[in-house]
Amino acid sequence: MTAGPTILVRGAGVAGLVTAVTLAERGARVTLTESGSRVGSGASWMAGGMLAPWCEAEDAPPEVTEHSLASLSWWRAHVPGVESNGSLVLAPARDTAEITRFARRTSHFQEIGGEEIMRLEPDLGSRFSRALFFPGEGHLDPRKALPALAERLISLGGRLLTDEADAPAGVSFDRTVDCTGLRARETLKTLRGVRGEMILLRCQDVTLHRPVRMLHPRIPIYIVPRADHLFMVGATMVESENAGPMTLRSMSELLSAAWVLHPGFAEADIVEMGTGLRPSYPDNVPLVTQEKQTVYVNGMYRHGYLLSPWLAAQAADMIFG
The missing domain is CATH 3.50.50.60 (FAD/NAD(P)-binding domain)
Structure with a gap:
């Protein structure tokens, strides 16, 4: 050959x-x-x-979803530890209109109430009464x-x-x-840079089984569970090319959002904070x-x-x- x-x-x-x-x-x-x-x-x-083609359709062009549908299968075939538990999208009571807006722009979800939230995420069920569940998504x-x-x-x-x-x-x-x-x-x-921000928390008092997106009119965030009681809290996007350290405001917003999701995060250990610039056309x-x-x-x-x-x-x- x-x-x-x-x-x-x-x-x-x-x-x-x-x-x-x-x-x-x-x-x-x-x-x-x-x-x-x-x-x-x-x-x-x-x-x-997050391997979330349907959630990303909320503000991404259609080709992003179209060409990412096979990604979950590709990653499962190539690396261990890929989870296929879906994604959960919710909002605090004052921002539930954001769920309606998110639903209008996406598909392949189930609109669920408190009882179903409790079944999927027992630690969250009593705190939220409405959510969108995207069963065909995953994370690594x-x-x-x-x-x-x-x-x-x-x-x-x-x-x-x-x-x-x-x-x-x-x-x-x-x-x-x-x-x-x-x-x-x-x-x-x-090319331009789009800033990403993250905080890594360790919390023994909260259990999540899938990524949770917390909707907010200004800065939506996501929380992704990892092994050993670790949780990655991140901002979806920040239009900035500043590659410097995380600001006090950014840190406060991410930590506050985690606390709103579950008060148990108030006792979490901050393991790491970081920023990165994503290359973007x-x-x-x-x-x-x-x-x-x-x-x-x-x-x-x-x-x-x-x-x-x-x-x-x-x-x-x-x-x-």
Whole structure:
């Protein structure tokens, strides 16, 4: 058999890892380089890991949902620990009109009341009387999924080089795939950064089985359960390119929202706070483009885990023809 093409993939965030694994599975000899000291050094590490195509339809173009429907199956086939318990969307009593607005813009949900909320999330049932349940969605822990993809790449014969921004010295490649996010702005001029913010809490007094989106007219947030009583609390999006530390206001809003969801979070330990810039095009839809011998996979916005399998397949089709 003829050996596959030699491919350099630059950037080991979710886009780079998924693309590298997809190419290796199709027979390419892949070298993946990452300028940081580990995989997921950028925004991918801070992500919620929600696989929620129907919820994202609330303010995303239709193609985002269309091309992300197979993502849950792809992730289940490639990494351990993917949960398929659906998503829950609710709001405090004063903001229940937001649930109606969210329902008008989405589909594939069940509108449920307090009794059904109690069945799905016993810790929340007595506090909320109305919610939307999206049973076909799921979530994963990026901090387990990304290293698992790296192991998958190596098992397929690929190489992973950390603390390496570019090609190894003295090695040539047939093609390059650039997945470096905002570092590619010199070539991809229309990219912008969208700030993501997160707080990681440890709380023994609250149990959740699925991601919960708390609607608010100004800043909607989400809470994603992880192992060992950890909860990731994040803001859906902040239109800012400020990559600095989290502000007092942002921290207060995220913590207040967690407390509104359940008072037990008042006793939670704050394990980590962080921010990241998500690379985004003007229409917030990712693209796979090609310039000479380089294929660019970029503009993931907040859809990195949802759309990376589809985008990686496009990149592979460009390379293999």
